[in-house]
Amino acid sequence: MSAPAAGLARILAVPPPGPGASGEPRWLAERRSRARAALERAELPTEAEEDWRYSRIGELDQQGFLEQTGVVPIGSPAELDQVVDALRAASGVAGVVRTLDGRIVGVELGAQAAGLGVEVVGAASLEEAPDQLGELVAPRADAFTLLADAAGADVVAVFLPAGLQLGAPLVVLHELSDGGVAFPRTLVLAGEHSAASIVEVVASGPGRRLVVPVVELSVGAGAELAYSSIQQLGAETWQIGYRASRLGAGASLRSFSAALGGDYARQLDQCVLAGERSRSELLAVYLGRGHQVQDLRTFQEHASARTRSELVFKGAVADEARAVYTGLIRMRRGAVKADAAQTNRNLVLSKGAHADSVPNLEIEENDVRCSHASAVGPIDPDQLFYLGSRGVPPEAAERLIVLGFFDDLFSRAAEAGVGAYLRGAVAARVTGAAPLPAPSAA
Amino acid sequence: MLQVSGLRASAGGVEILHGVDLEVSSGEVHAVMGPNGAGKTTLSSVLMGRPGYEVLEGRVELDGVDLLSLEPWERARAGLFLAPQDPVEVPGVLVADVLTEALSALGRAGTVAQVTSRLRAEAARIGLDEAAIERPLNVDASGGEKKRLETLQLAVLAPRIAVIDELDSGLDVDALRLVARRLELETKQRADGSSPLGVLAITHYRRLLDELRPDAVHVLVRGRIVASGGPELAEELEQTGYASYSSG
Numbered sequence: 001m002s003a004p005a006a007g008l009a010r011i012l013a014v015p016p017p018g019p020g021a022s023g024e025p026r027w028l029a030e031r032r033s034r035a036r037a038a039l040e041r042a043e044l045p046t047e048a049e050e051d052w053r054y055s056r057i058g059e060l061d062q063q064g065f066l067e068q069t070g071v072v073p074i075g076s077p078a079e080l081d082q083v084v085d086a087l088r089a090a091s092g093v094a095g096v097v098r099t100l101d102g103r104i105v106g107v108e109l110g111a112q113a114a115g116l117g118v119e120v121v122g123a124a125s126l127e128e129a130p131d132q133l134g135e136l137v138a139p140r141a142d143a144f145t146l147l148a149d150a151a152g153a154d155v156v157a158v159f160l161p162a163g164l165q166l167g168a169p170l171v172v173l174h175e176l177s178d179g180g181v182a183f184p185r186t187l188v189l190a191g192e193h194s195a196a197s198i199v200e201v202v203a204s205g206p207g208r209r210l211v212v213p214v215v216e217l218s219v220g221a222g223a224e225l226a227y228s229s230i231q232q233l234g235a236e237t238w239q240i241g242y243r244a245s246r247l248g249a250g251a252s253l254r255s256f257s258a259a260l261g262g263d264y265a266r267q268l269d270q271c272v273l274a275g276e277r278s279r280s281e282l283l284a285v286y287l288g289r290g291h292q293v294q295d296l297r298t299f300q301e302h303a304s305a306r307t308r309s310e311l312v313f314k315g316a317v318a319d320e321a322r323a324v325y326t327g328l329i330r331m332r333r334g335a336v337k338a339d340a341a342q343t344n345r346n347l348v349l350s351k352g353a354h355a356d357s358v359p360n361l362e363i364e365e366n367d368v369r370c371s372h373a374s375a376v377g378p379i380d381p382d383q384l385f386y387l388g389s390r391g392v393p394p395e396a397a398e399r400l401i402v403l404g405f406f407d408d409l410f411s412r413a414a415e416a417g418v419g420a421y422l423r424g425a426v427a428a429r430v431t432g433a434a435p436l437p438a439p440s441a442a
Numbered sequence: 443m444l445q446v447s448g449l450r451a452s453a454g455g456v457e458i459l460h461g462v463d464l465e466v467s468s469g470e471v472h473a474v475m476g477p478n479g480a481g482k483t484t485l486s487s488v489l490m491g492r493p494g495y496e497v498l499e500g501r502v503e504l505d506g507v508d509l510l511s512l513e514p515w516e517r518a519r520a521g522l523f524l525a526p527q528d529p530v531e532v533p534g535v536l537v538a539d540v541l542t543e544a545l546s547a548l549g550r551a552g553t554v555a556q557v558t559s560r561l562r563a564e565a566a567r568i569g570l571d572e573a574a575i576e577r578p579l580n581v582d583a584s585g586g587e588k589k590r591l592e593t594l595q596l597a598v599l600a601p602r603i604a605v606i607d608e609l610d611s612g613l614d615v616d617a618l619r620l621v622a623r624r625l626e627l628e629t630k631q632r633a634d635g636s637s638p639l640g641v642l643a644i645t646h647y648r649r650l651l652d653e654l655r656p657d658a659v660h661v662l663v664r665g666r667i668v669a670s671g672g673p674e675l676a677e678e679l680e681q682t683g684y685a686s687y688s689s690g
Contacts, residue, residue: 381493382530389490389526390595391518391544400543404534404578 027129033147041145054324054356055295056264065181065238072178073100074205079232080173083201083421084105090417092168094196095120099174102184103153113170117161118196120170122154130157133187136216136244140270140299146239148214152183158198162191162220169197169226169415176237178250180206186215190223192248197414203261204234213241221275222247226256226414230422233261235290239269249275249304257293257415258422259286260429266295273300273338282311282351283413284405285422288321288353289430298327300342302335302368311342314409316402316430317353326358329372332365342372347379349398349404399430443467444489444522444603444640448500449500451488457498458484460665466603468514469629469638473651473676476662477684482644485662486607490514490524504603519548521602525592525609532579537591540579541598548599556594557598564597565590568620585612593621600632603640610650622653651676663687 044060045052053106060242080098087093095109097120104122105203137145156172172185188198202213211233219225233239238347239262245253259265271280294317300309315323329340357374379401386395406426410419446464450457451660458481466472476482489502491514502509507520516681545552552560561575570590580588583638589612596604604625610618628639643654651659651673659675660667661684668687669675 048559380530383532385490385492385514386526386530386532387535387540387543388514389518389524391515391547391599392483392540392541393543393547394513396543397515400535400539401532404532407534407578 004099009132015257023124025124025126025128027126028123031129031134032150035146038358039150040080040145042146049401051268051297051326053326055266055432056293059264060238063208063210063238063379065208072207074178074207076175077203077232078397079230080175080201080202083199083230083418084171084173085248086421087169087199087415087417090420091415094168094170097156097170099154099156099172099184101153101177101182102174104156110168110329113166113343116164116166118164118166118170119159121157121159123157124154126155126157130187130189131218132218132246134216136218137214137248137270138323138398139244140242140244140268144212145214145242147181148183148185148212151181152185154185156184156186158186158188160188160190160196162194162221164191164194164196166194166196169199169228170418172198172200173234174200174202174210174213175208176202176204176233178205179209181210182214183403184211186213187229188217188225190217190219190225191403192220193222194220194235195224197228199228199230199415199418201232201342203232203313204232204237208235208236210238210240211218213239215221215241215243217243217245217253219245219247219251219253219278220252223248224252226254228255228413228415228418229255229257231259231261232425233265233266235261236263237261237265238263239265239267244270244272245280246272246274247278247280249277251275251278253280254414255280255282256418257284258418259284259296260425261418262292262294262357264293264295266297267299267435270299271300271301271309273302273309274304276304277306278304279308280310281412282309282313283409284313284428285409286313286315287426288315288317288323289319289429290321291319292321293324294321295324296326298325298342300327300329300340301332302330302338303332303339304338305334307335308339312409313344314346314406315355316347316349316405317355318349318430320352322353323355325356325374326360328360328362329370331363331365331370332367335365336367338365339369340371345405346376347402348376349379349402395431402430403427443505444642445501445503446489447501449488449502450500451484452496455495458665459472459488461500462662462665462667464642464660464667466640466642468602468640470658471626471629471643471654471656473656473659474642474644474658474662475646475648475659475676475679479645480662481665482646482662483607486524486526486605487643489605490522491517493642504518506635511653515547517597518544523596523599523601523604523605525589525596525606527607527611529580529588535579537575537579537595541595544599560598561594564594568593568624569617570594574688586614586617589613590617590621593624597624597628600634600636601639602637603642605642605644606658607644608646609643610645610647618650619653622650625654648680651671661687663678
């Protein structure tokens with residue numbers, strides 16, 4: 001049960017990339033020291049913990065990610081630019097931010113966004129830490145978020161001023177080198193009654209590495225934030241990702257995530273409906289092939305009256321891939337007339353593939369509505385036969401049916417460009433036209 | 443020509459077809475009529491190769507090609523089409539996507555846009571609202587819409603032989619007439635000059651046959667063809683019912 005503390009120490013022994021500690025603002029240096037101190041007592045989670053059941057956390061130490069050596073830049077993965085192209089074609093973009101191994105390497109803000117007061121800055125430009133940094137994710141904090149605090153290179157801090165009406169999405173592209181561990185970090189502060197859309201993409205090359213993205217979204221009273229995330233990691237990348245959002249009164253969050261890549265890709269998603277009448281829509285698609293494991297954990301936390309959340313997560317697994325979905329709806333005392341819905345559906349496309357779906361409810365308030373539905377099963381053989389009877393070969397029929405299964409979510413994505421990109425990316429992955437490199441391939 | 447000879451088939455270990463013989467040539471309309479439980483839907487399912495049925499004996503050939511050894515999509519490629527009694531819903535999939543894939547497998551590639559415009563034209567001919575082809579295939583479609591969608595697909599795919607199972611259910615008289623006219627046209631003359639369609643219409647009622655005039659009528663009872671004849675046989679059945687055959 002005890003953590004491989006030596007592994008943690010190995011990561012900490014290596015200074016974070018980017019500006020040296022001396023060039024960092026004081027708050028950041030202090031933050032690192034606090035996290036390091038906390039790590040002394042921290043233990044890596046184990047599969048025995050509820051949130052890590054069915055995970056591959058037990059294999060982490062054998063993976064060698066913690067050596068933090070041999071970092072090799074691989075050049076920008078094509079997926080990053082493909083997403084930007086799709087967005088430009090559909091809606092245009094308000095700006096593009098690029099990070100390499102978690103460190104900001106470029107910020108291009110369009111004149112409109114800059115004129116409206118949108119700011120995107122790195123940690124070094126922040127005189128003090130925004131209150132929300134680390135606070136939103138705190139309820140889910142563990143050894144990995146501490147590691148991110150201690151060793152993360154930078155913070156992409158996005159400030160959306162009150163009353164902002166941003167017509168096109170702001171894009172944040174995270175590129176990862178091969179080797180080592182990276183901690184991309186994003187903090188979005190959406191001012192009261194602002195309306196904006198953020199699209200994040202994380203992509204890596206074929207090499208072995210661990211990435212621990214931490215994303216915090218603070219949605220001010222009356223604000224409307226759309227947040228889309230596309231995970232296109234390489235075949236040997238591990239992800240242990242955290243996303244935490246908090247909504248003020250009357251705020252709305254439309255979240256859409258797509259998990260396509262990675263070897264073991266975990267994404268935790270917590271949405272706290274803190275203010276009255278706040279509402280969230282949490283949509284996700286995930287796809288596993290080969291020996292991939294897509295591991296998704298969600299928390300819909302209703303802390304105020306008349307809050308509403310709707311979650312729809314849909315996944316498909318083929319070959320020997322595995323998917324895990326666990327979702328908790330928590331209704332806090334006082335969440336009167338809150339309404340939460342949770343749906344998880346999984347298509348299992350091969351005999352060797354497997355999906356677990358575990359919904360949970362925790363209800364402290366009487367006057368609430370909750371619903372959850374979960375399904376795991378193969379493609380309907382009647383559908384396959386029907387398309388076959390039209391002359392559609394089995395592989396094409398399977399592709400059509402899988403794309404159709406996801407189609408309602410692609411259509412609901414806040415950004416049409418994200419939906420368009422994913423239709424192509426998922427089609428390619430389902431047919432194997434663009435398969436992940438085999439684990440043993442160079 | 444579709445040739446069915448000595449076809450015996452079972453479902454769930456129970457023999458349902460006890461030896462069926464049929465021949466449908468290009469340009470002909472054959473009707474198979476029979477009471478509930480006679481094996482009508484088993485016959486259509488076995489011809490197309492639906493999983494869950496086992497062929498015990500017999501042959502099915504289309505223009506000399508042995509269909510029983512082929513997968514359903516290969517049977518379609520060989521020229522067979524099945525309009526099932528109750529077409530299944532396919533969420534998120536448009537009819538144009540399905541036909542584009544099907545035509546591509548047939549080596550008659552067309553873009554989704556070309557197929558869609560073809561479908562629009564066909565929809566107008568059979569009184570189907572264009573909106574129906576923009577929705578996921580058969581999802582929330584009425585019985586009548588589903589039957590018209592089947593007709594639409596048949597018209598675009600232009601098979602050699604179409605097996606249509608209870609096509610009249612869900613269609614009102616006017617719609618049935620339009621659909622029957624469209625099918626009939628395929629059996630007479632085709633736009634591309636290829637050989638006309640042969641139809642095997644499986645039905646419980648005579649209603650369909652008032653509009654889609656058959657060249658031959660076969661009576662299927664308890665898994666056997668017990669009588670064959672001209673269109674007059676359908677009228678006779680209307681008078682006497684199937685009882686006389688069943689008791690025999």
